[in-house]
Amino acid sequence: MRKRGFWVGLGCVCLVTLSWLGWTPQANAFTEDQKIFLQAWRIVNQAYIDDTFNDQNWWLMRQNYLRKPFDDRDDAYDAIEEMLATLDDPFTRLLRPEQYRSLQVSTSGELSGVGLQIDLAPETHQLEVVTPIAGSPAEAAGVQAGDYILEIDGFKTQDMALDEAATRMRGKIGTSVVLTVEHPEEEKTEKIKIVRDRISLNPVHAQLDTENSDTPIGYIRLSQFSANATQELKTAIQKLDNQGAEAYILDLRNNPGGLLQAGVSIARLWIDNDPIVYTVNRQGMFDSFYADHNAITDAPLAVLVNKGTASASEIVAGALQDNHRATLVGQTTFGKGLIQSLFELSDDAGLAVTVAKYETPNHTDINKQGITPDYEISQDPITVSQIGTEADLQYQKAVNLLKGNSVIAEAT
Structure with missing residues (x-):
């Protein structure tokens, strides 16, 4: 399951793979537009998490669409989108070439x-x-x-x-x-x-807070799980440690997720030797990701979450909570426990397909449920400039927990 990946754009959390599906001999009889449709159909047929395809005959779906003439590539794309819509899964979708190119731009960090x-x-x-x-x-x-x-x-x-x-x-x-x-x-x-x-798209903001507590607290806000997020976060922790941080607040509020692998790698910065996440495919087979004895700090930790905390953010929050490494403060998270793979089609379009779900270390399925924090603190919307101030009730609760290393006692 450790596949190469990259971050898929604004709010969409994906494990990304590239796939070239070869044509069968019979495929030579089809037009190029039909071949694109068939490639999309095969990808879903082989990879989609629900092997009932939303209680549909997926082969009959293929046959029905191939009876329709495709005048051009847009007709083929329209047919693919109609076919995918029958799955009733908004995360399984076609990326037309211009959308796919935009996605690639977003992975560049700018x-x-x-x-x-x-x-x-x-x-x-x-x-x-x-x-x-x-x-x-x-x-x-x-x-x-x-x-x-x-x-x-x-x-x-x-x-x-x-x-x-x-x-x-x-x-x-x-x-x-x-x-x-x-x-x-x-x-x-x-x-x-x-x-x-x-x-x-710099994903990390960090600063040392010495005003709200006698304990110097390293505050780190992570906005997305992009390809460079792990290194940026590691650098921030090391810098704050050198400045004298004795405890940390990791702010995952309104973080929509990103790369699964980035989520796993970031959890490993905090967790030394425990499970981080389990993935489950459509055969019900489990794969697992564990910490690898490379945590760079064991300082007390509080994690801020809210309803905008989603996907890879929930992987990290769930791993830290279930392993008693941190206390979660805020509001119940978004609840996106599904994994998408992105398959590249032969004409530079792409197909995002839900291929698995994930469970937290305690084998909790959080999809559409979210993660309930240890301390639920409701809060009216605040601006970025108000984060960490008296108006930030969730931050202030985390600070109070970290005073005197109390978060370790709470977590254990």
Whole structure:
């Protein structure tokens, strides 16, 4: 299960593999457009987690679509999207070539756009803002975590795939996009014009807090599990340790996840010799990831979580909680316990497919349930500038727990 991976964009958590599926001799009779459809069908047939395919005859599905003529590649893409929609799984989806290229840009650590991390609300499938990226045009324009994006440049987002929404919000620096945004907390909807800019994807913010406690506390906020997140976090811990940190707060609030492998590697920075996560495929077979005796600190640790803490973030939070390594403070997490693999199609498109689910070290399936923190602290939305201040009730609770190393006693 230790496959090579990279971070898949705004709010989508994926274990990524590349696959080339060879054609059978019979495939030579098909058009190129039909071959693309068939390749997508085979990938789902072999990899999708539910081998009943949402209680459907998947072979009959193939036959029915092949009876329809495809006039061009867009027809084939439309057929693939219709086929995938029958699975009723928003995370299994087609990435058309331009969407796939945008995804690759996002893995470089820098892109141009509005600076929003987005996901689909689990119950309504509405396009929801997980969090605006700090310093981004979206944050400056007043878009907040928990807002719903109803339209992008007049295009309704209902039933719009995450990748399409992300693509529409990205664009050249200096160009603008108009978002129709619903603020649930304020019960109002407004149109917001945002000028795109370069977005830095540095995932780690760290500082030493010596004001809120007699115990010097290293505060680390991790915004995403990208390819460079582990090294950045390791560097931050070592720097804070050199500055005299005696305890740590790891802030995973509004972190939508990212690479599974990054989640495992980051958990290993804190856990020395325990299970981190179990994965379960459609045959019910388990694979496991363990710590490898390379933890770089055993200092007391508190972890901040909320409803925007998802996927790889939940892997880390669950591992730290179940292994009694840290105390969790905040609100119940998002509840995304599914793993997607990204398969590359032969025409530079891609296919994201749900291939497995994961369980925490205590074999808890958190999908659609989330992780309940040890201390539930509700909190009204705060701005980035208010994090760590008196307005940040969850942070203040974590500080109080860390005083006198009490978090170790609580955890054990």
